[in-house]
Amino acid sequence: MSCYGIIGAMEEEVSILKDKMKLNNIVKIASMEFCEGELSNKQVVIVRSGIGKVNAAICTQILIDKFHVTEILNTGVAGSLRNEINIGDIVISSDAMQHDVDARGFGYPLGEIPRMETSVFPAELALVHIAKEVCQIVNPEIQTFVGRVVSGDQFISDPDRKKVIIDNFQAYCTEMEGAAIAQTAYLNQIPYLVIRAISDKADDSAHMDYGEFERQAIKHTVNLVTTLLEKI
Template structure:
């Protein structure tokens, strides 16, 4: 089973439309829609915004649906000048940027007593997704790099520069690292797919509504093709 998580309904509604043999289960206030896309068993769910919602959603997918792979699709703010609105970032790993226990000697972003600083995501999934982007989304650029997550909508240049300098992130959003952490703890393959909707600076609020729709379209197209392409090893735990 492949789990597809989007924080907002707009990020998953098109996927639910193309699903076949749909059945909905409501757990913890979330609608988990089971069915198939291109013959692959999938569960699509809107987690809600923020790390706690995303974590709860991922653990339910692991416990109740037995997913072997989680794909988190959505939008993000760019942290690099060369990553433009509409472009796609594929996660190499993910860091919780608002985790701060420096007072106990940990670096910013380190979850205390975890054996990793950045939560890894699946190299195989990323490779397949990159190939799809390069062949089929030729009007945009695709980047591979670190995704930063925190319960903050980054909309000022000073915060953006701090995140770039401290963590070397490619984009910032509010769910991916939490999903990657839960996937890591459960031994589940994961990939964070982010289409850029704003530049995560003083122009963020101005750009966001205008470019959100196109960014989501790119994410949905990539996610659909990724489901079609991956083999059975990615949906069996």
């Protein structure tokens, strides 16, 4: 039977999904609460991983090993790396990379993980297509993009650092967990998808009250995740 792991880095990113689920059990492992139950008539495990790549990778491996999830969805927020992506829009991952992996001193390109066969982790194509269609239907007031998500254990606010990421990765947005989830899923041969609501413009030309952004972002991602589960 299919079981879907749903990861959010922060409690705000998963709390409404938890409220909507039929909760059967809570299991505490590695300081994380794994909520087992049903959402949109699917078996799910919903969990707050905590912020950063290590937390995200540990959380993903636990979902695979202990709860035997068959697919993983990661929902949260990210910063835009393209001017056409506005605050509140949704980016759906085509693939994911880590922008803070830097072994250039050994001759590797920026972002390439030494001695791995790949450093680019493709999302599940069927999930990508369905998620894009669903988002355009349930969230018609915003734009939906499909593109690369890059992650690092850094909050990117410096314009020079942002330019380095834009120039080297051709990414759509940057955040702190998605690529770690993607790499863990890839190594375990588990399909994954990253969903990100955009919190700021690439050129910092527009701003929104964060409380208002958060309310809209949660509404849009909950609409997407719950309807996506119905369709898969």
